[in-house]
Amino acid sequence: MKNRQGPGRFLFGLAATLFIALAGCSDNRSSFLDPAGPIAAAQKAHLLEVIGWTMIAIVPVFVLVPLMLWRYRYRNAKARYAPDWAFSGLLDTVMWGVPFLIVAVLATLLWYSTHALDPYKPIASDEPPLEVRVVGLDWKWLFIYPDLGIATVNELAIPENTSVALDLTSDTVMQSFLIPALAGQIYTMPGMRTRLHLLADEPGRFEGMNAQFTGTGFTKQKFATLAMSRGDFDAWVARVRAEGTPLDAATYARLAAASTGAEAKAALKAGAGPQDVIYFSSVTPDLFAEIMHRYMQGTPVPPKLQPGAVGYESDAEETR
Amino acid sequence: MNDQDHSAELRSYLVGFAAALALTLAAFALVLWGGLSRGTTIATIGAFALVQMIVHLRFFLHIDLSRQKREDLQLILFSVLLLAIMAVGTIWIMGNLATRM
Amino acid sequence: MNTDQPLHWLLGRLDISALPILPAIRNPTPSEFVAAGAALAVIVGAFAALAFLTWFRLWTPLWRDWLTSTDHKRIGIMYVVLAIVMMARGVIEAGVMRTQQAFGLGGGFLTPEHFSELFTTHGTIMIFFVAMPLIAGIVNYIMPLQIGARDMSFPVMNQISLGLTATGAALVMISLVLAQFSNGTWAAYPPYTGLDFNPGTGPDYWIWTIVFSGIGSTLSGINFAVTIYKERAPGMTLFRMPVFCWTVLCTAIIMIFALPPLTVAALMLGADRYLDFHFFTNDLGGNMMNFVNLFWLFGHPEVYLLVIPAYGVLSETVATFSGKRIYGYTSMVYATMAIAVLSFCVWLHHFFTMGQSANVNIVFGVASMMIAVPTGVKVYNWMATMFRGRIRMTVPMIYAIGFFYLFVIGGLTGVILANPTITYQVHNTLFLVAHFHNVIIPGVVFGLLSGYHYWFPKAFGFRLHEGWGRLIALCWIFGFSLAFLPLYALGFMGMPRRTANFTDPAYLPLLYVALFGAAILLVAVVSILIQLWVSVRRREELAVPLGDPWNGRTLEWATPSPPPPYNFAILPQVRCIDDFADAKATGRAYAEPGADAYEDIEMPDNTPIGVFLCIGTTVLGLALVFYIWWLAIASFVAMTLVFIVRSFRVSSSHVIPAAEIAAAHRHWLDQVRAAAPVTRLEETHSANRGLAVLERPEMTGAAQ
Amino acid sequence: MKHPILHPGLNLGPHHGQTHASAEKAVFGFWVFLMSDLIIFGLMFATYATMSNPVGLAGGPGPKEAFDLTSVFIQTMILLVSSLTFGFASLALRHEAGRGRIALWLVVTLLLGLAFLGFELRDFAHMVEIGAVPSRSGYLSAFWGLVPLHGAHVAAGCVWILVMLAQMATLGLVSVVKTRLLRLGLFWHFLDLVWIGIFTIVYLSGLAS
């Protein structure tokens, strides 16, 4: 783990030690407080900054309330009692002014950071970005590597120090894609494409998930993000090509039915990889665009043809 | 009953009606025969509609600026403010999302 | 569903499989037993209530004195009772959820399906049927008294509002016994709640629950606002109203303008589900993002609707128990108004992560942060109110202290969430759950409990037991801290909200702590009932019939406890802020009016219309949920007709003669004159009969 | 009108005595209700606006195919005239011109309202015929959510007029009847106000080339 000693961080000390100790050291990192890339690191830094600034307005409350309670307790006859005192211009100016100034500072920080960390904004890096298309299904994630011609379910491998450009959509209800250690979340919606950029600056295994409730299999919709060296990544690609099966329309239709990764794996009789991960050696070109455009053709998508719907039939597509 | 009042009020209704009629006719005419660009047309009829709403408020609903009690106008202005926040906000947000998806 | 069923036209999709007892028999798992048990509890509870009423022959008084009453005080109490009944369910559900999560490593005892129903109903109930009715109840009771009014502007509509709220509550309760409530979260985002993905009864139950109770709340809002504008006592200018009344006005504004978006969103979802519209569907140009937009257009103002009256209560209790005028009255008023208006400008912060551009997020993020400024002003004003006061650590004050510490933490995490960059990470995690419970419980609940203690003697003529009260308050403070502060850490650890089960053992220790905290909260809730029981038993000793147990400052304390139906024998003539405190200091209080000062008072008659509408809309809702079209039409037509027919009755009020009023008033004044006033040291002793010694600095010898 | 104004909208005037005073809160309350209703309409307008694009149209019929400007023009005129006739009814009420005069103008207004509804229904029938139904597209859903909502309000207004006619006949011009007529007037004029939005935003903007 990285060194987190530094000025300003002690504020967070109590809580941070507690859960970093609990979570940070596991081999499946799932907290942005234990970041593995510039985006998550910047988000963490921003969090600490915000906490620091707000303390100026908060700490006086914590300190003064007990003092006041003690000093002006009913039995203390020595304290001044001024029942009709109810206004002071100076005090009022401070009460409005200080929070206002703090908010002004925070707003400036917010302005910069929101622009800097816009998920649609590409991350500057020397190498060309790796493009990945992400499809949210009930209850698993499909990752398509258009340039490599492969696809996986529930395993996102990326080379370290390479920026990754994700295009995301959903082929069921609205979902939310999140890899805490690398970048924040973004919704995925049927018929629409959202974007997310991320970069891992160290190798490791980072948990990813759908954070938006989508039904019974929702808690199983987790995936592993594997950041690895170039060499390892190429080996991984080769392995997917070698061990995977092709992803054609019929396979996709079956994959898209409501099921967890493990269930889908069993249904497709896919062998390679961990228990809820599926490898596809090839993908129909434009699968992602087809999925998106299905909703945009001005024709109804009845439940029979709608993955995730009650009454979806995975072979309906062919018989149509 | 006061006849003078009565005829003044009657006149006020008629004035309002005439103004509203003129504005409506202008808006329809503009769309039918105006020959302006779509954007300009919509902006113009939008302006007509706003004015006509004020006419209705003034002459039919009897809201104006010269009264002792101000609750009415405050209420309407406040409602319009909130409605503007909600409606403009909705259109802005949805429009922005549409361009990014 | 079952179109081939012979009685389809008669029963729609209601059939025997709608009863939850059956699955429990067929498939006896813990999860099903919990469901069946809940259904049984509802049925048994309902029968127990009926038996109780019959046994003690309470039907007539219930009908005559309560259900048909148009007295704002009785309606207020009925709201609170409704809220407490619903609270029982909401609390149990919360406890079950906490238990499930503590055992959720790799499974737990509940099915995910059942868990999802739990958080959906818990969220819906707590917001719409616990917090909102509690607020409506306290406002109903207190606000007219504080502005020196005889009743609400529209007493009958007031009863109708209550009836519609009860309809919503009834539908949620019936859903335990007949078919299922929604499992689509309290925000019910489509397309998940659309017909394709959720063809069952759940979302329909949600829609009609929301629509009916939403209309009821809108009407309440109108009533509150008009009452404040038109019913104030002579001399009570807007800027002499107690701060609580200002907060009621702001809340009323939110009710009037923020519930329509919810009604619109719910009805559009209904149109999608019932009439094959395409507002939010995946296909044919539907736009689900607009639902999210409309829901939060309501949802954000809604949470301020909840908290603003709580701010108002604290403004009263802190001032009273510090023995001082509220500091910065005008500041306080403007801060409240600023919060109310800003609350309409920030809704997008609930969906920063939907993909809109940075500029949009920035505008709404900054607007959200701006709310911290007026809120901060309020907190500082309360502190300045304590400054140079004489503070008594009574129960309402303990809640206020809990508020100062814990609410401020919740507000701080709100400010954190207002940063889109950070929300990208913690949105939809337990961090968010911690945030909102952290503002709702120490904010809304503590505020309301503080008000409950403070105003209970006004409503019932005796104080609540102080010792139990302190114990409960401490349970709330510590229970809350243990139950919810750990969730912040869990959120940072990446645990999403609405998680029924998980695989990471690292979550467990904190979840155990949270479970322990929830157990303490449960103790607190149960103790509230015990305290009520104890206090009723000892009501003689705790009695404060003279009406002013806390040396109050505002008009409601200038009446006997409980106040007569007409509130004030003679409408007060208000001279300044905190008029009653001023009256006591200048000797105006308890003055005997001249014999001709009394006048006949006209009071509205009882009416059964609210009960009737409650039953009618409940039937309508059920008919719609189960596709029983004839019944839907019949109930709608019946309600319309009754409404029209009733409008042909002209007079519906009765007159209380001046002599009767004069006699009652004089009797009270005589009692006051005969009583021995108490100092604040004896405030919580049985010597306190509701008459206070004047304790001015010049008299107590305190430094000035 | 130099008399004290107690509430927004038409005031009865002090010569109506106690009724004038008691109308204050009823009429103000009704205004607040209307403003709440205004938000509902406003959001339906906003939704309509966000769905008036190719995605929302989803290849289905658009304004050009679905709307008939002549009919809309007629409806607009009818509603505008009905506002005037209701105005006459209000004046008759205010100046105590007798039940007959009030009833006369109310009946005229009612007939105009029914005529409006007739034309509107005819338009709707035509839209159904060409397949411009709400199940066709998001855009059409928004249309069918907005315009018939206004129509339903007008229908409710017509029922209300009928009830008021009956009450004037049976109860006479008692206090509650007068304040209800005041509120009915506000309601009617308010609906005309909403219609300005509808013909401008839905029909004229949709058909502007």
Ligand code: HEA
């Ligand atoms: C009573 C209820 C209540 C209250 C009062 C608040 C108060 C605030 N809330 Fe909260 N909020 C909720 C209830 C509430 N919230 C609920 C229910 C949800 C989630 C719903 C769901 O998704 O299911 C939510 C979610 C929520 C989100 C969305 C998060 C997400 O979905 O990702 C955000 C984001 O901005 C937010 C922000 C705020 C802010 C800025 C405040 C501010 O008003 C806080 C202001 C208070 C203070 C700041 C403390 C006092 C101030 C001072 C002592 C001095 C000055 C301080 C400074 C200058 C910093 N809230």
Ligand code: HEA
């Ligand atoms: C008013 C709102 C409110 C309140 C009070 C509470 C109270 C509690 N909630 Fe609440 N909760 C929500 C609103 C609320 N909740 C919402 C909106 C959601 C989101 C739903 C969704 O995901 O869609 C949620 C979700 C939610 C979850 C699911 C989290 C997840 O997504 O994983 C859990 C889990 O344990 C939980 C626990 C609790 C607990 C233990 C309490 C305890 O504090 C309960 C203890 C006691 C009380 C609630 C009593 C209240 C007392 C009073 C109000 C005063 C009494 C007054 C008089 C007697 C006069 N809540």
Ligand code: CUA
């Ligand atoms: Cu949904 Cu973009």
Ligand SMILES: [Cu+2]
């Ligand atoms: Cu919010």
